[in-house]
Amino acid sequence: MTTSQSQHGKPIEQLxxxxxxxxxxSGDGMQITGSKFTDxxxxxxxxxxxxxxxxxxxxxxxxxMAGVSGFQIHFSSRDIHxxxxxxxxxIAFNPAALRGNANDVRPGGMIIINIDAFNQKSLTRAGYAAxxxxxxxxxxxxxxxxxxxxxxxxxxxxxxxxxxxxxxxxFFALGVLCWLYGRPMEATERWLATKFKGAVLxxxxxxxxxxxxxxxxxxxFPASFAVPAAKIQPGVYRNIxxxxxxxxxxxxxxxxxxxxxxFGAYPIxxxxxxxxxxxxxxxxxxxxxxxxxxxxAVSSTIGAAFAGQLAVTVSSGPGFVLKQEALGLAVMTExxxxxxxxxxxxxxxxxxxxxxxGDLLAxxxxxxxxxxxxxxxxxxxxxxxxxxxxxxxxxxxxxTPVIVLxxxxxxxxxxxxxxxxxxxxxRNPVRFAQxxxxxxxxxxxxxxxxLARPWAIPGTPGLEHRxxxxxxxxxxxxxxxxxxxxxxxxALRKAKIDGIAADLPPVEVDxxxxxxxxxxxxxxxxxxxxxxxxxxxxxxMNVSQIHLRHLHPFPSNLGDVLRSFDKVLLPELTDxxxxxxxxxxxxxxVQSFSKIIGQPFKIGELVEAIRKLHGA
Amino acid sequence: MAAPAxxxxxxxxxxxxxxxxxxxxxxxxxxxxxxxxxxELGVPRxxxxxxxxxxxxxxxxxxxxxxxxxxxxxxxxxxxTGIKASRPELxxxxxxxxxDGLSIGGNHLMHTLRRNIDTQIMLxxxxxxxLTKGQYSPTSQVGLKTKSTPQGSIDHPIDxxxxxxxxxxxxxxxxxxxxxKHMQEVLTRAHQHKGTSFIEILPNCPVxxxxxxxxxxxxxxxxxxxxxxxxGQPLVFGTPEGRKGIVIKNxxxxxxxxxxxxxxxxxxxxxxxxxxxxxxxxxxxxTLQRPEFPVPIGVxxxxxxxxxEDMLQSQVDSAIAQRGRGDLKALLHSGDTWQI
Numbered sequence: 002m003t004t005s006q007s008q009h010g011k012p013i014e015q016l017x018x019x020x021x022x023x024x025x026x027s028g029d030g031m032q033i034t035g036s037k038f039t040d041x042x043x044x045x046x047x048x049x050x051x052x053x054x055x056x057x058x059x060x061x062x063x064x065x066m067a068g069v070s071g072f073q074i075h076f077s078s079r080d081i082h083x084x085x086x087x088x089x090x091x092i093a094f095n096p097a098a099l100r101g102n103a104n105d106v107r108p109g110g111m112i113i114i115n116i117d118a119f120n121q122k123s124l125t126r127a128g129y130a131a132x133x134x135x136x137x138x139x140x141x142x143x144x145x146x147x148x149x150x151x152x153x154x155x156x157x158x159x160x161x162x163x164x165x166x167x168x169x170x171x172f173f174a175l176g177v178l179c180w181l182y183g184r185p186m187e188a189t190e191r192w193l194a195t196k197f198k199g200a201v202l203x204x205x206x207x208x209x210x211x212x213x214x215x216x217x218x219x220x221x222f223p224a225s226f227a228v229p230a231a232k233i234q235p236g237v238y239r240n241i242x243x244x245x246x247x248x249x250x251x252x253x254x255x256x257x258x259x260x261x262x263x264f265g266a267y268p269i270x271x272x273x274x275x276x277x278x279x280x281x282x283x284x285x286x287x288x289x290x291x292x293x294x295x296x297x298a299v300s301s302t303i304g305a306a307f308a309g310q311l312a313v314t315v316s317s318g319p320g321f322v323l324k325q326e327a328l329g330l331a332v333m334t335e336x337x338x339x340x341x342x343x344x345x346x347x348x349x350x351x352x353x354x355x356x357x358x359g360d361l362l363a364x365x366x367x368x369x370x371x372x373x374x375x376x377x378x379x380x381x382x383x384x385x386x387x388x389x390x391x392x393x394x395x396x397x398x399x400x401t402p403v404i405v406l407x408x409x410x411x412x413x414x415x416x417x418x419x420x421x422x423x424x425x426x427x428r429n430p431v432r433f434a435q436x437x438x439x440x441x442x443x444x445x446x447x448x449x450x451x452l453a454r455p456w457a458i459p460g461t462p463g464l465e466h467r468x469x470x471x472x473x474x475x476x477x478x479x480x481x482x483x484x485x486x487x488x489x490x491x492a493l494r495k496a497k498i499d500g501i502a503a504d505l506p507p508v509e510v511d512x513x514x515x516x517x518x519x520x521x522x523x524x525x526x527x528x529x530x531x532x533x534x535x536x537x538x539x540x541x542m543n544v545s546q547i548h549l550r551h552l553h554p555f556p557s558n559l560g561d562v563l564r565s566f567d568k569v570l571l572p573e574l575t576d577x578x579x580x581x582x583x584x585x586x587x588x589x590x591v592q593s594f595s596k597i598i599g600q601p602f603k604i605g606e607l608v609e610a611i612r613k614l615h616g617a
Numbered sequence: 618m619a620a621p622a623x624x625x626x627x628x629x630x631x632x633x634x635x636x637x638x639x640x641x642x643x644x645x646x647x648x649x650x651x652x653x654x655x656x657e658l659g660v661p662r663x664x665x666x667x668x669x670x671x672x673x674x675x676x677x678x679x680x681x682x683x684x685x686x687x688x689x690x691x692x693x694x695x696x697x698t699g700i701k702a703s704r705p706e707l708x709x710x711x712x713x714x715x716x717d718g719l720s721i722g723g724n725h726l727m728h729t730l731r732r733n734i735d736t737q738i739m740l741x742x743x744x745x746x747x748l749t750k751g752q753y754s755p756t757s758q759v760g761l762k763t764k765s766t767p768q769g770s771i772d773h774p775i776d777x778x779x780x781x782x783x784x785x786x787x788x789x790x791x792x793x794x795x796x797x798k799h800m801q802e803v804l805t806r807a808h809q810h811k812g813t814s815f816i817e818i819l820p821n822c823p824v825x826x827x828x829x830x831x832x833x834x835x836x837x838x839x840x841x842x843x844x845x846x847x848x849g850q851p852l853v854f855g856t857p858e859g860r861k862g863i864v865i866k867n868x869x870x871x872x873x874x875x876x877x878x879x880x881x882x883x884x885x886x887x888x889x890x891x892x893x894x895x896x897x898x899x900x901x902x903x904t905l906q907r908p909e910f911p912v913p914i915g916v917x918x919x920x921x922x923x924x925x926e927d928m929l930q931s932q933v934d935s936a937i938a939q940r941g942r943g944d945l946k947a948l949l950h951s952g953d954t955w956q957i
Binding site: 040043044046188233234235236237238239240249252253256257261263265282283284285286287288290292293294296297300301302303304305306307308309310312326327330334420421423459460461462463464465466467468469470471479480 | 669681939941943948
């Protein structure tokens with residue numbers, strides 16, 4: 002750690018990385034506070050990773066454990082992959098937030114509390130039998146700030162109700178943090194100006210500035226900290242969440258494929274934000290349709306695909322399973338569409354705001370009979386953009402529904418994203434079957450290369466044809482009850498999907514191509530696994546890593562890669578779904594490492610798992 | 618839409634597939650009438666799409682030489698919504714039945730009707746499940762004995778017309794399988810209507826519910842058993858010797874006898890008006906049921922309301938007018954960005 006002196010006299014300590022967790026009531030504005038701090042940090046040039054963690058209830062009773070909402074940000078001057086296992090700093094707005102989060106803080110870390118919110122009643126409400134502060138003072142740097150009082154003083158004289166004034170106190174705290182970590186506040190002030198006006202705008206701006214000034218002058222903080230900008234790949238960056246990237250991927254697909262998009266969806270946590278975001282972009286020719294239920298969402302989407310649109314539907318687990326029958330029809334009728342599942346913790350309603358990877362097998366086998374659908378999984382918030390684009394490309398090229406798996410963690414987390422050069426994005430203009438004047442149209446005659454049938458859309462003379470869920474006759478697509486034909490069509494559809502493997506890039510191994518231990522991952526666990534593998538290498542272990550986007554079919558070289566290692570470890574936020582598939586397909590003794598508590602992996606627990614399998 | 622240059626006939630709308638309904642099924646007549654009406658509508662064949670769910674009626678698209686989509690049970694209106702919302706220029710027809718449309722698919726039927734998507738919904742109501750071999754349906758009469766109700770059905774039936782009116786349908790009509798001329802008129806009107814057109818068609822199921830509409834289908838009894846709805850005409854039915862009319866007494870409909878020279882209007886017989894904005898009048902008509910009343914046949918309601926697909930398209934158009942056609946590069950760079 003190096004130290005320098007700020008112009009105001011307090012020393013500045015240099016740090017490599019810091020993790021901060023904001024915690025308070027769900028009505029306290031923790032998500033806003035965290036995301037504003039994130040934006041400032043991104044603009045400052047740090048690498049970062051965030052983890053919003055909030056309850057399903059919109060406003061649980063104030064001051065109770067049920068209502069605690071948290072937002073963690075990890076930022077660094079180096080390349081980082083996760084929001085960090087333990088925060089270095091906790092800002093707790095009330096006793097419940099303290100009780101729910103204090104034990105996560107790194108030993109010796111800093112805990113900042115709103116001391117105004119601490120009294121006998123609120124301590125009891127949070128379930129504290131005794132005053133926790135004396136003990137915390139022993140174990141942490143406990144900083145007690147009367148945020149409520151200070152904020153009220155700062156906003157005195159404004160034409161705001163006391164309730165409105167108190168609602169600004171999160172920005173006072175944000176101001177303190179901005180001073181403490183040398184963050185610029187202009188982006189937040191600009192954002193406030195777009196959000197509020199009049200006294201409310203002035204109040205929030207006064208709060209954040211007063212917080213900053215307080216940090217500078219108070220004796221509670223003997224020093225501030227600096228986390229220098231990270232050295233990352235040059236380019237223009239922005240902050241992006243997984244859901245935003247899914248939405249932009251959908252919009253981009255329409256542009257890159259020269260066709261309007263139809264998006265049918267039904268609101269469901271944590272996928273609704275994708276619908277909200279895309280609904281703002283009608284100027285791209287995108288039609289969003291909020292259907293009456295999940296079944297209508299997917300059905301309208303398949304209808305739009307039949308009519309020749311780039312069709313997409315988005316939901317989460319419970320909604321996804323409602324779509325399975327209709328997806329079976331899309332398999333039978335071989336129509337292109339993208340079905341996105343932002344997975345959440347289940348079964349049933351489960352924990353709607355918590356993450357899980359439990360729907361892989363539902364995507365593989367959730368429909369009745371033989372109903373193969375390609376499956377892609379996005380690995381980071383920004384990767385959601387590219388995964389969506391690829392899904393559309395495969396759907397249209399192979400005339401098939403494609404499933405995209407995201408999860409609650411990457412959906413809401415954000416990362417700095419190198420904005421792609423639009424010119425460099427693949428262009429795949431849609432091509433339909435052309436009108437014919439004589440002869441009979443054959444809706445199930447296939448492209449010999451891809452085995453895709455033609456996309457023949459209503460409005461095209463000479464291509465009038467009927468499709469449906471009944472078994473199709475090969476070539477003509479007419480209803481068929483012929484036994485041999487039934488088997489042939491099952492085999493053709495399977496061959497078509499299996500054939501996609503030849504179109505996929507081979508799996509690239511990070512680390513030695515053969516050796517002692519391979520760690521395999523898929524989807525949103527990439528950040529944690531990468532960080533853990535790096536840590537294990539740091540301890541001298543011989544570890545390689547692959548991370549799969551293509552889960553069905555698998556890339557052609559996957560079996561060879563798996564067999565090149567003595568041991569294979571597969572961490573998943575589910576009960577060994579991918580491990581089951583890999584063991585079955587490749588007869589490789591894949592060791593599953595499962596965690597199903599609605600939370601992402603911590604680096605520490607993965608390093609421990611690697612250590613155990615690798616051996617000292 | 619321009620009429621096709623070459624004169625097209627019903628044959629042009631007939632596919633090469635063998636029709637596989639039971640002998641004597643009322644669906645044959647509906648198919649023949651639809652194929653006969655199609656050439657008259659002036660829509661190029663390639664712009665016509667038939668969408669169906671599951672059940673006997675839903676095999677319909679396979680027999681039409683147009684675009685067709687035989688989908689899954691009850692969801693045809695949702696598929697049709699996706700088709701029409703994305704391609705408003707297409708003429709979209711939905712074929713469903715009393716089980717497909719009102720049981721498993723009731724939700725989609727409701728929402729399609731309230732959204733007023735410009736499609737024609739033909740609901741074949743034979744008051745029985747045919748393709749699953751004879752279970753009672755949501756329109757079956759209480760007491761109907763079927764394989765699944767050996768002691769008789771205890772479900773109160775739903776009336777398709779009342780259902781459609783309750784959902785805010787802008788065009789609601791009923792016709793019978795055996796009355797070709799009437800059916801063709803209703804189908805033409807339904808096509809001309811801009812918005813969701815709901816047509817209840819009463820076909821006989823000779824295998825599982827034979828004779829359920831016999832009074833309305835039999836020429837001998839049809840005059841007493843049906844009431845023909847004609848715009849601006851009094852609600853008069855019966856034979857020339859035994860004319861009767863519908864009057865409203867104490868807020869409820871009742872039947873009066875009309876003598877040979879009586880002016881029905883002077884006698885207080887209600888004059889039919891399908892254009893009334895409120896659905897309460899049409900709702901009254903929907904309550905007219907056998908045996909107390911004749912069953913109304915014709916257009917119950919036909920009112921104007923903006924269609925879903927037009928409003929959706931105008932949102933797209935106005936977004937483009939206000940913001941210009943979307944620019945992907947500008948979108949990706951919108952908001953806060955930074956250069957490294």
